[in-house]
Amino acid sequence: MAKVQVITDSTADIPKDLVEKLGITLVPLKVHLEGQSYLDGVTIEPQEFYRKLAESEEMPTTSQPSPVDFVEAYREAAKDGETDIISIHLSSSFSGTYQSALLAQSMVEDEFKVTVIDSKTASYAIGMIVVEVAKAAQAGHSLDECVAVANRMIEEEQVYFLVDTLEYLQKGGRIGKASAMVGSLLNIKPILSIDREGVIFPIDKVRGKNKANTRIIELLKQNTVSDRSYRAGILYTDNREEAEKWAERLQENIPSLEETVFAEIGPVIGSHVGPGTVAVVLAPVQE
Known part of the structure; x- marks a missing residue:
């Protein structure tokens, strides 16, 4: 074979x-910023990218x-x-x-x-x-x-994420159905997910990050079953400490969680979600 x-x-x-x-x-893939092109994860690593992004007045593009x-x-x-x-x-x-x-x-x-x-x-x-x-x-x-x-x-995967601003998703043209969430309501946090067609959509909206975090935990718990074990991925940009807090909350609320992996969001995806993004991926252990 x-x-x-x-x-x-x-x-x-x-x-x-x-x-x-x-x-x-x-x-x-490639990311383009300030007239320079970089190979994602090869000629530019996430930490350097987020530093350059903070200093740049331009929006990055990707190919x-x-x-x-x-x-x-x-x-x-x-x-x-x-x-x-x-x-x-x-x-x-x-x-x-x-x-x-x-x-x-x-x-x-x-x-x-x-x-x-x-x-x-x-x-x-x-x-x-x-x-x-x-x-x-x-x-x-x-x-x-x-x-x-x-x-x-x-x-079987569940994916939920929070962005600090919808600006990157909007300008990158990747926001899909989430465009309906864009408004001027103070401190409204859309909880975003990705549907079965691979399109970003708002699954809920709450006021404030703490309530958004709590709501994501509720959604994850609603969609887990007691007789299966799970693996999680905690995704982060320039906010590792926040990712570690997420891992603690998951461990407290998903008793059957077998493994958690921390994954740094790279320059290409980071170009479209922006700094301050955090996401949770949960899937049953494959038997």
Whole structure:
């Protein structure tokens, strides 16, 4: 049976130790700021990006990898032969990255097998899917079995996030249905999520961050069951201390929480959500 190699893009925001441990291949997107272009997570790291963002008067922009970038990654992954590839990417509603990967798939289809999956989500919500698939691949599961893990994760993940300002989502054109939430009401915090089509939408709105945090915990608890264990991802930008407080609250409120991973939101996703963003991803442990 062919081994399975897992490929994703840099917007999965997977901690570097997990990338190395699980042998995951990352194809970087680009971020453009103050006339400079950077490879996400390669030539610019999150902390440097948020520092530059704070000093800049311009909004950053981003761009997707080319099909050739993916072809190179696929051929490198398959160079030893007997390799199937599963390629999992940023929601097609946010970026053309998935389409680039599909084009690359068509360019190598006579050489080896590539399955491309639209995660319909972003940041470590993709990363959590990729990590579980990579664990299955390392355990010797087939391509079809790895695809099944990915599809279950996509269906079962919960994602909620808070942004300090909707300005970045608005100007980046990624706000989708959340545009209805934009208004001048003082201290109203929209709780945002990503629907099954990969589109950002407001799931609720409350006054103040503390109430928003409490409401997210309520939503998570409503959608968990007592006979399953869970894994969480806490996503943050320039606010690690806030992420650590979130982890404590989750541990207190989700007794069956088995693992929590801290994931720093990288420059590309950070360009669209802005500093001060925090997010929670929760998914059942895959059996």
